[in-house]
Amino acid sequence: MPQWIVDLFSNFWVSLGGKLLLVALMIPLVxxxxxxxxxxxxxxxxxxxxPYFAGGRWGWAQLIADGVKFFQKEDIIPEEADRPxxxxxxILVLVGTVALLVVIPFGPSLIFRDLDVGVFYALAISSLSTxxxxxxxxxxxxxxSLIGGLRAAGQLIAYELPLVLAVVGSVILAGTMSxxxxxxxxxEAGYPYLIFQAVGFAIFMIATLAELTRIPxxxxxxxxxxxxxxxxxxxxxxxxxxxxxxxxxxxxMSAIAATLFLGGYWLPGIPQDVLEFAGPVIxxxxxxxxxxAMIWFRWTFPRFREDQLQTLAWKWLVPxxxxxxxxxxxxxxxx
Amino acid sequence: xxxxxxRTLPGLxxxxxxxxxxxxxxxxxxxxxxYLATVNYPKVKEVPVPRARGVIALDQEACTVCMLCARNxxxxxxxxxxxxxxxPPGEPGGRVKVRAKLDRFDIDxxxxxxxxxxxxxxxxxxxxxSPEYEYSEAHMGEMMHDMDRLQDWMATVPEQxxxxx
Amino acid sequence: MTIDTNAIRHLSDxxxxxxxxxxxxxxxxxPQHPSTHGVLRLVARVDxxxxxxxxxxxxxxxxGYEKLSEVRTYPQITTIINRIDWVxxxxxxxxxxxxxxxxxxxxxPERAQYIxxxxxxxxxxxxxxxxxxxxxxxxxxxxxxxxxxxERERVLDLLESVTGGRFHPNFNRIGGVKPxxxxxxxxxxxxxxxxxxxLAETRTAMDKVQEAADQLEDLVAGNEIILxxxxxxxxxxxxxxxxxxxxxxxxxxxxxPFDLRKTQDYLPYDxxxxxxxxxxxxxxxxxxxxxxxxxxxxxxxxxxxIDSIPSGDLQAKVPKVIKVPAGETYVRAENPKGEMxxxxxxxxxxxxxxxxxxxxxxxxxxxxxxxxxxVLVPDIIAIMGSLDFVLGDVDR
Numbered sequence: 001m002p003q004w005i006v007d008l009f010s011n012f013w014v015s016l017g018g019k020l021l022l023v024a025l026m027i028p029l030v031x032x033x034x035x036x037x038x039x040x041x042x043x044x045x046x047x048x049x050x051p052y053f054a055g056g057r058w059g060w061a062q063l064i065a066d067g068v069k070f071f072q073k074e075d076i077i078p079e080e081a082d083r084p085x086x087x088x089x090x091i092l093v094l095v096g097t098v099a100l101l102v103v104i105p106f107g108p109s110l111i112f113r114d115l116d117v118g119v120f121y122a123l124a125i126s127s128l129s130t131x132x133x134x135x136x137x138x139x140x141x142x143x144x145s146l147i148g149g150l151r152a153a154g155q156l157i158a159y160e161l162p163l164v165l166a167v168v169g170s171v172i173l174a175g176t177m178s179x180x181x182x183x184x185x186x187x188e189a190g191y192p193y194l195i196f197q198a199v200g201f202a203i204f205m206i207a208t209l210a211e212l213t214r215i216p217x218x219x220x221x222x223x224x225x226x227x228x229x230x231x232x233x234x235x236x237x238x239x240x241x242x243x244x245x246x247x248x249x250x251x252x253m254s255a256i257a258a259t260l261f262l263g264g265y266w267l268p269g270i271p272q273d274v275l276e277f278a279g280p281v282i283x284x285x286x287x288x289x290x291x292x293a294m295i296w297f298r299w300t301f302p303r304f305r306e307d308q309l310q311t312l313a314w315k316w317l318v319p320x321x322x323x324x325x326x327x328x329x330x331x332x333x334x335x
Numbered sequence: 336x337x338x339x340x341x342r343t344l345p346g347l348x349x350x351x352x353x354x355x356x357x358x359x360x361x362x363x364x365x366x367x368x369x370y371l372a373t374v375n376y377p378k379v380k381e382v383p384v385p386r387a388r389g390v391i392a393l394d395q396e397a398c399t400v401c402m403l404c405a406r407n408x409x410x411x412x413x414x415x416x417x418x419x420x421x422x423p424p425g426e427p428g429g430r431v432k433v434r435a436k437l438d439r440f441d442i443d444x445x446x447x448x449x450x451x452x453x454x455x456x457x458x459x460x461x462x463x464x465s466p467e468y469e470y471s472e473a474h475m476g477e478m479m480h481d482m483d484r485l486q487d488w489m490a491t492v493p494e495q496x497x498x499x500x
Numbered sequence: 501m502t503i504d505t506n507a508i509r510h511l512s513d514x515x516x517x518x519x520x521x522x523x524x525x526x527x528x529x530x531p532q533h534p535s536t537h538g539v540l541r542l543v544a545r546v547d548x549x550x551x552x553x554x555x556x557x558x559x560x561x562x563x564g565y566e567k568l569s570e571v572r573t574y575p576q577i578t579t580i581i582n583r584i585d586w587v588x589x590x591x592x593x594x595x596x597x598x599x600x601x602x603x604x605x606x607x608x609p610e611r612a613q614y615i616x617x618x619x620x621x622x623x624x625x626x627x628x629x630x631x632x633x634x635x636x637x638x639x640x641x642x643x644x645x646x647x648x649x650x651e652r653e654r655v656l657d658l659l660e661s662v663t664g665g666r667f668h669p670n671f672n673r674i675g676g677v678k679p680x681x682x683x684x685x686x687x688x689x690x691x692x693x694x695x696x697x698x699l700a701e702t703r704t705a706m707d708k709v710q711e712a713a714d715q716l717e718d719l720v721a722g723n724e725i726i727l728x729x730x731x732x733x734x735x736x737x738x739x740x741x742x743x744x745x746x747x748x749x750x751x752x753x754x755x756x757p758f759d760l761r762k763t764q765d766y767l768p769y770d771x772x773x774x775x776x777x778x779x780x781x782x783x784x785x786x787x788x789x790x791x792x793x794x795x796x797x798x799x800x801x802x803x804x805x806i807d808s809i810p811s812g813d814l815q816a817k818v819p820k821v822i823k824v825p826a827g828e829t830y831v832r833a834e835n836p837k838g839e840m841x842x843x844x845x846x847x848x849x850x851x852x853x854x855x856x857x858x859x860x861x862x863x864x865x866x867x868x869x870x871x872x873x874x875v876l877v878p879d880i881i882a883i884m885g886s887l888d889f890v891l892g893d894v895d896r
Contacts, residue, residue: 044360046646047372143527147877150548215640216725219878300356301349302725303640305878306549348722355719356643372650384661386695409576450579450670455678464664496661497696 027098030251031244032063034291042299073236080141090241092132097245099125100252105180107265107279118179119171122256123164130156137230148229151306152220158313159210165321166204169197169328170260183264192263199324201261203317208253216301254290262286385493387466388449392488397461400435404453412446445478465491531560538891554872561895569855574600574822582668585893588627588836589667590619595833597672598766599844603827611812612676617767618805621798626655627836628791631888632716638885639729644719651712654705661695674822676815699806706799713795730784734871734883745863748838749790750887754782760834772804784886823850837861857896861889
């Protein structure tokens with residue numbers, strides 16, 4: 001590397017700017033890639049082709065075209081809407097997603113900031129999007145949005161609990177809350193925590209689907225009833241924020257699941273120095289598997305009704321997660 | 336009686352549904368010739384059956400301006416104007432023949448509902464169905480097809496299919 | 501100034517005992533909505549998620565069929581009447597033509613009757629496939645839509661190969677089906693009998709339709725989420741169904757084995773062997789299940805008809821300009837949506853004097869205020885979808 005680049009980036013502000021730019025670019029790119037994967041995979045499940053014309057035979061430019069289309073649309077804000085809240089809602093949702101990227105370990109030394117309370121920080125920051133959704137539902141001055149917002153309030157808060165409780169099992173096994181530390185503990189143990197934490201993994205994935213308001217937990221949006229629920233009044237650029245935020249959130253939550261349960265950037269049998277380069281690729285592979293599962297579930301199942309949703313969360317997932325914690329803790333002490 | 340199937344495990348129905356979508360995905364990826372349900376219009380076009388009601392074609396020679404089609408059209412979308420011509424006798428002392436000639440025969444496809452009554456009541460076989468369907472326009476005024484354009488559609492009228500038995 | 505401590509204590513008590521009053525919200529599930537099957541407007545009073553009162557407002561799609569029929573001749577009415585229930589196009593034409601034939605006392609040839617029956621059953625399969633496509637979509641599952649519509653394309657292609665039109669066949673004539681183009685031509689008459697290969701293609705198509713019914717059943721019937729959303733929801737007891745005039749698969753799902761195909765003779769159904777499918781609970785799941793099984797029964801009827809179709813004329817001898825003698829008659833038929841009836845009053849002219857259309861969806865819709873009382877908002881959508889009405893049929 002030429003010396004002047006090293007000197008340039010050793011300046012704190014330049015390296016900070018570089019990291020911010022990287023994060024800012026990653027979210028749209030990841031969002032578009034996952035959106036494109038969803039379009040193509042869902043098409044194949046339905047005996048269709050999916051995007052074909054944008055960008056040659058594979059249609060890879062479809063999401064870029066969609067992005068440009070959303071950019072240049074008119075920004076419509078309803079007259080009765082609460083303007084500052086209306087404008088701030090998509091930003092909050094996106095901030096909750098972007099901030100999660102900070103703690104995800106892409107390789108043994110490829111992490112933006114290895115916090116000691118990584119898991120705690122991740123779960124807390126991901127709850128920011130809940131406020132954004134409530135703000136969107138309330139400020140839209142539309143009865144459909146209000147119903148969507150109310151449903152979102154109930155659902156997102158209800159599913160925070162199983163989300164948090166499900167990771168406690170992994171934390172107990174690893175002994176540390178730092179995400180990098182959890183991966184290193186799995187490397188040391190030689191097996192991914194999925195083997196002992198299958199129940200926790202299932203609960204985490206179900207709770208993730210609910211936090212993202214994807215089908216089967218799609219009631220706040222409920223396209224066939226509420227015409228997009230809390231998103232009804234958003235158009236153009238603001239809708240693009242929500243749209244990207246959903247796909248980017250799929251990426252980040254899958255990355256956290258992969259880190260906590262599937263071993264993160266590590267595959268058994270790969271030496272440490274190769275992991276420096278191969279780590280991100282391995283992590284992306286695991287993330288892709290999880291994202292594929294999310295897409296698969298979305299296009300197969302119908303949606304739960306709101307009270308059935310709540311029953312599932314409170315009566316089934318929370319007790320199961322508590323039992324999981326108790327069993328894991330006992331076994332860790334005993335064995 | 337409703338039959339939900341006897342399932343031993345709860346959740347088995349959902350797994351079966353997952354299996355259906357996954358197998359659909361693999362079938363479409365690896366055997367698209369057999370399983371793909373869509374065609375890539377406009378690169379690939381489906382051929383409609385010969386009897387498909389796409390557009391009406393006019394054989395100007397056969398038309399005698401009897402106005403039956405215009406009268407029977409439920410939407411009144413056919414506009415016909417004609418005049419009578421006198422044809423001089425073939426031999427001296429013969430009768431002068433009077434023949435009707437078309438001046439204007441327009442079908443307004445913006446109104447036409449493709450019912451086929453005009454084709455059916457024509458006693459002189461001047462109107463035919465053709466399965467052509469790609470004649471959309473950007474302006475509604477251009478959906479009025481005049482005599483010559485209707486005559487051009489005659490080239491696309493297919494042979495009628497063979498019948499059963 | 502003295503402070504009256506007693507009064508202050510009473511004041512604070514009074515503030516605590518004020519109750520929280522909540523207001524109902526009037527939600528307009530408006531004419532433009534993804535799942536109202538057309539332009540139906542439901543004015544619903546909801547309290548949170550629970551709906552207390554629903555008033556359907558219809559008429560956004562009224563096209564004036566009965567008035568249009570007064571100024572048109574019988575062949576012209578045949579061309580517009582298949583647009584009443586546009587999902588099952590052919591099935592709307594048959595009872596009207598049978599009514600005119602009854603007044604004229606015309607004997608329809610056997611082959612024409614068999615062709616009418618085959619095409620009507622294909623229309624039934626087409627309509628039920630659309631239901632199977634759109635109902636899971638309203639519940640959130642997007643994939644059965646494509647499976648069902650794919651099979652529907654086969655049926656529509658068959659309809660097109662015979663009649664020339666997929667949704668609006670316009671194939672019935674008084675006295676039979678369309679015999680030929682050109683009623684008076686002699687040189688290039690084009691007979692409109694079944695095209696070559698139709699019987700073989702129909703056989704394969706019916707096999708594929710039954711396979712698709714199996715696939716849809718696998719995808720949808722066992723799914724726990726669908727069962728949780730549809731079982732026990734929108735239960736319609738037998739007596740309420742009969743009182744409101746509900747007909748068709750909705751009535752049969754409530755346990756009433758009433759099928760006009762068995763009791764009326766507008767088409768030769770008595771020569772074929774098919775079951776009347778009923779279910780016992782009358783909830784949304786049963787209504788879905790009855791329609792799925794009816795697809796299979798219709799495929800069986802078509803296969804039997806294909807095997808035994810007689811040869812012969814396509815249309816009886818009728819004069820070129822048709823005038824139906826004076827009189828009145830009512831013909832009921834089993835449409836895919838329910839019972840469809842045409843009350844035809846003729847005064848001897850070229851067109852009817854009055855045509856009254858009893859449409860199935862109008863009566864099916866009338867049960868909405870009763871059945872939607874006290875249900876949750878998502879259930880409104882589930883119940884409305886399971887009744888399977890089409891606004892063109894409601895408003896005519």
